[in-house]
Amino acid sequence: xxxxxxxxxxxxxxxxxxxxxxxxxxxxxxxxxxxxxxxxxxxxxxxxxxxxxxxxxxxxxxxxxxxxxxxxxxxxxxxxxxxxxxxxxxxxxxxxxxxxxxxxxxxxxxxxxxxxxxxxxxxxxxxxxxxxxxxxxxxxxxxxxxxxxxxxxxxxxxxxxxxxxxxxxxxxxxxxxxxxxxxxxxxxxxxxxxxxxxxxxxxxxxxxxxxxxxxxxxxxxxxxxxxxxxxxxxxxxxxxxxxxxxxxxxxxxxxxxxxxxxxxxxxxxxxxxxxxxxxxxxxxxxxxxxxxxxxxxxxxxxxxxxxxxxxxxxxxxxxxxxxxxxxxxxxxxxxxxxxxxxxxxxxxxxxxxxxxxxxxxxxxxxxxxxxxxxxxxxxxxxxxxxxxxxxxxxxxxxxxxxxxxxxxxxxxxxxxxxxxxxxxxxxxxxxxxxxxxxxxxxxxxxxxxxxxxxxxxxxxxxxxxxxxxxxxxxxxxxxxxxxxxxxxxxxxxxxxxxxxxxxxxxxxxxxxxxxxxxxxxxxxxxxxxxxxxxxxxxxxxxxxxxxxxxxxxxxxxxxxxxxxxxxxxxxxxxxxxxxxxxxxxxxxxxxxxxxxxxxxxxxxxxxxxxxxxxxxxxxxxxxxxxxxxxxxxxxxxxxxxxxxxxxxxxxxxxxxxxxxxxxxxxxxxxxxxxxxxxxxxxxxxxxxxxxxxxxxxxxxxxxxxxxxxxxxxxxxxxxxxxxxxxxxxxxxxxxxxxxxxxxxxxxxxxxxxxxxxxxxxxxxxxxxxxxxxxxxxxxxxxxxxxxxxxxxxxxxxxxxxxxxxxxxxxxxxxxxxxxxxxxxxxxxxxxxxxxxxxxxxxxxxxxxx
RNA sequence: GGACCCUUAGCUCAGUUGGCUAGAGCGCGUCAUUGACGUUGACGAGGUCGGAGGUUCAAGUCCUCCAGGGUCCACCA
Numbered sequence: 014x015x016x017x018x019x020x021x022x023x024x025x026x027x028x029x030x031x032x033x034x035x036x037x038x039x040x041x042x043x044x045x046x047x048x049x050x051x052x053x054x055x056x057x058x059x060x061x062x063x064x065x066x067x068x069x070x071x072x073x074x075x076x077x078x079x080x081x082x083x084x085x086x087x088x089x090x091x092x093x094x095x096x097x098x099x100x101x102x103x104x105x106x107x108x109x110x111x112x113x114x115x116x117x118x119x120x121x122x123x124x125x126x127x128x129x130x131x132x133x134x135x136x137x138x139x140x141x142x143x144x145x146x147x148x149x150x151x152x153x154x155x156x157x158x159x160x161x162x163x164x165x166x167x168x169x170x171x172x173x174x175x176x177x178x179x180x181x182x183x184x185x186x187x188x189x190x191x192x193x194x195x196x197x198x199x200x201x202x203x204x205x206x207x208x209x210x211x212x213x214x215x216x217x218x219x220x221x222x223x224x225x226x227x228x229x230x231x232x233x234x235x236x237x238x239x240x241x242x243x244x245x246x247x248x249x250x251x252x253x254x255x256x257x258x259x260x261x262x263x264x265x266x267x268x269x270x271x272x273x274x275x276x277x278x279x280x281x282x283x284x285x286x287x288x289x290x291x292x293x294x295x296x297x298x299x300x301x302x303x304x305x306x307x308x309x310x311x312x313x314x315x316x317x318x319x320x321x322x323x324x325x326x327x328x329x330x331x332x333x334x335x336x337x338x339x340x341x342x343x344x345x346x347x348x349x350x351x352x353x354x355x356x357x358x359x360x361x362x363x364x365x366x367x368x369x370x371x372x373x374x375x376x377x378x379x380x381x382x383x384x385x386x387x388x389x390x391x392x393x394x395x396x397x398x399x400x401x402x403x404x405x406x407x408x409x410x411x412x413x414x415x416x417x418x419x420x421x422x423x424x425x426x427x428x429x430x431x432x433x434x435x436x437x438x439x440x441x442x443x444x445x446x447x448x449x450x451x452x453x454x455x456x457x458x459x460x461x462x463x464x465x466x467x468x469x470x471x472x473x474x475x476x477x478x479x480x481x482x483x484x485x486x487x488x489x490x491x492x493x494x495x496x497x498x499x500x501x502x503x504x505x506x507x508x509x510x511x512x513x514x515x516x517x518x519x520x521x522x523x524x525x526x527x528x529x530x531x532x533x534x535x536x537x538x539x540x541x542x543x544x545x546x547x548x549x550x551x552x553x554x555x556x557x558x559x560x561x562x563x564x565x566x567x568x569x570x571x572x573x574x575x576x577x578x579x580x581x582x583x584x585x586x587x588x589x590x591x592x593x594x595x596x597x598x599x600x601x602x603x604x605x606x607x608x609x610x611x612x613x614x615x616x617x618x619x620x621x622x623x624x625x626x627x628x629x630x631x632x633x634x635x636x637x638x639x640x641x642x643x644x645x646x647x648x649x650x651x652x653x654x655x656x657x658x659x660x661x662x663x664x665x666x667x668x669x670x671x672x673x674x675x676x677x678x679x680x681x682x683x684x685x686x687x688x689x690x691x692x693x694x695x696x697x698x699x700x701x702x703x704x705x706x707x708x709x710x711x712x713x714x715x716x717x718x719x720x721x722x723x724x725x726x727x728x729x730x731x732x733x734x735x736x737x738x739x740x741x742x743x744x745x746x747x748x749x750x751x752x753x754x755x756x757x758x759x760x761x762x763x764x765x766x767x768x769x770x771x772x773x774x775x776x777x778x779x780x781x782x783x784x785x786x787x788x789x790x791x792x793x794x795x796x797x798x799x800x801x802x803x804x805x806x807x808x809x810x811x812x813x814x815x816x817x818x819x820x821x822x823x824x825x826x827x828x829x830x831x832x833x834x835x836x837x838x839x840x841x842x843x844x845x846x847x848x849x850x851x852x853x854x855x856x857x858x859x860x861x862x
Numbered sequence: 863g864g865a866c867c868c869u870u871a872g873c874u875c876a877g878u879u880g881g882c883u884a885g886a887g888c889g890c891g892u893c894a895u896u897g898a899c900g901u902u903g904a905c906g907a908g909g910u911c912g913g914a915g916g917u918u919c920a921a922g923u924c925c926u927c928c929a930g931g932g933u934c935c936a937c938c939a
Contacts, residue, residue, distance in 0.1 A: 016898095018897095018898085018899070019899075019901065020899095020901085184937085197936095197937090198935095202935085202936070209939080225939085226939065227939060228939065229939085240939095272938090272939095273938095273939085274938060274939080277938060277939065278938090278939065281939095282938095282939050283939075284939095285939095289937075289939075290937045291937055291938080291939075292937095292939085293937095294937090350938080350939090351863095351936070351937090351938090353937090364937080394867095396866065396867085397866090399865085399866085400865070400866065400934075400935085403864090403865070403866095403935080404934095404935070407935080407936080409937090495933085495934085496933090496934085498934085499934085499935080525867095525933095526933090530873095530874080532874085532932095560887090563874095563875085563876090563886080563887065564874075564875045564876050564886065564887070565875080565876085566875085566876070566877095568866095568867080569867080569868080569875095570867090570868090570932075570933075571874080571875070572873095572874055572875085573874090574873090574874050574875080574887075574888075575888085576873085576874070576887060576888035576889080577874080577875090577886095577887060577888075579887085579888075579901080580886090580887050580888070580901095581887095582901060583899095583901045583902095584901090585901085586899065586901045586902095587898090587899065587901080587902090589898085589899080589901095590898040590899035590901095590902090591898065591899085592898085593898045593899075594898035594899080595898080596898095597897095597898070598898095635878070637878080639875090639876065639886095640876075640877090640878095643876080643885095643886065643887095646886090646887095647886085654898085654899085655903080655904095658898070659903095730904095730905090733904055733905060734904090734905060734906090736893090736904085736905085737892075737893065737894095737904070737905040737906075738905085738906095767894080767904085811883090814883095815883060818883085822919085822920090825919060825920095826919085827918095827919035827920090828919040828920070829919080830919080831918090831919045831920090832881075832919060832920075833881080836881060836882085836920095839881095839882065840882085843882070843883095
């Protein structure tokens, strides 16, 4: 087979992927110890972004590596219905068609969005294939598959029976644009400038007044009390009295509550249980009425007529104006405070009282915390574990209800005649059901997406039903972005432990964000988004994979580097050409044979590759992807291509050449699957898939021979260095006296050093390659020799300086007595070597002079 | 208000338990080269590891403080 000079990834990648997929190589092998990774399911409706490329790459490196190590690997892919995300997109489509969600039933909307997503879904999966994902497609799970819904309902039932689920009136985070509530974690808090207004509430005697401070004057229309701290001397006597609520005809009491901070504002807080979480709590403690004055769309209700139907924003202006007119404003100051925003549309989140489903997270969080503290689950980077524990400590109850149709329905029904009577039932397709003669009406809300995502590990592996994949639960590693630590990782641990009594995964690896080339966060609005598919089109999938993992450490945000991708592309080409050379030398009819190191180069490359194999093993075990990839890169490029292939041109050892090529391909495969498999398929003596083949094993070599090759390298490097320093014609002969290492390797030295001749002489002349430590000379004339004098002087000075440093170290009593003996011995040897060098260089200088 | 992280070569970044003259990719300079590869080869320049203290025989690595940058969490009205 004739191979093109340069590797063209686009020509091979799609076919190679198809070959893998049709061969069944992505499915777990029937034998071997299980190893499992679950892919964080990408949005079925979207395109992959560069962050996905990183995630998939890291996971795929592990999957391919452990597969080659003989483990029974399952890498389970997924597709996410991305409830709210997709809903927002679809609602925009509806608006474009002049329709709204209120024109359809839940079933109609659900099936419309289903069809919409179904039409898009293939894109994302094709993109995963373009990345080379070795996922087990037969086991793909969509987050709205029946088994997901069934399991989520089962979990809900168990929580219900354990009385951890409750329905209650609580303050929820509500987006009045999208008309749905959110979990606390979904709200984006921003520090913003706001105003703190001081407002006087007149006493009933119309003489005195109490001044309160608030950032949201419009909510005063829903006030039901004022609160002061019980120990606040200023207000103590007012507790129990009543004040006039301005702009209304209502009177409200003054109460005392520990929550109030005497030192903030005026020390008096207006209590609006309908629109503030703290006030809601205080209201409960004091059995105060809840007055809702803002509705789901953000408009005023239950207020004096002039404010009815105004937006909260307008109402604020009107209220302030009215207060001013009545001379009740007592000043304002600008403050910095946190304001909640919708993470999608950025509008201000309204705290509203809603009757919704909540999960009591306390017991779940406690158990998750124990699993973390006991070390059952480990983290890379390890510091994230502490962050997660801190999060679990402060966790509040979780609002599971979402008012959007695109999601898993909450399987609960309400008695038509008794609003407090709720029952669990899975017949969510029916609007009403009949139970023992009583009619129940279904809950229209759906679950928070993270409630189902939090169950992903045991759902995808069928851990509850004990299916075939259940042996892969708990999974070995959960790899995801640092941003999902609390909203996803925490929930998987909590719900996993709760439902299966096992941790969902043994290790969590968190990667940082991929920033743009300037270190800025990528966003569509900034227009700095890097599309992984464009990178693949330009450089190839392997190049993207190699480039994105290079120099990247866990949990750390890092800028994208096109230079690294280019380096990856070049590496693939290097590998391609190594194989071209070796295959050319082996010929079409090469018969496989056991590798037997013979030449010095053979022994040396064996040692180098053996070392690379074991280094990569330990780096991957430590999740040090960049170091593993770097080790592979330099073993292949520096050792194999630059030294071994060059050396082989004079001394062919077919068995070794084949072993070196195979080993290079094997160690590179997890990092660059396409090019390695492409080459593997061109090997005449192989008829299997590299991806299903084995991780290489080390073979025997002689250390003495390997070290001798290293001495030759030192000679060659010194020769090249001196040549580069010398002016004029660069091709000098190399002369040597009694040096058997040189005598035995004249052809090799000649080739590697570009010497015109390597000749044995009786009488040395020219420039001695002093630093190489060999009896070798460059045959140059006196003038050229003189040119080199300055260089020798410089090197001598450097050597002396360093020797002095070593001497100082050794003359330090404390160092000799306290440092490890091996280190001291090493220092002594180093000094001796350095002194030898100094002697040789000095002697050489004398000769010149 | 809490917590975490970052500051190392012109650029983007590695550098595990403190210990060989601090590394990579890209960029830069000099030179080379008609068959494995210009997506190349050889050689080289370039860093007092943000600053100041401290611990230690030994600090880029550990501790304290300071400066600058970033991220996450948070119901102070």
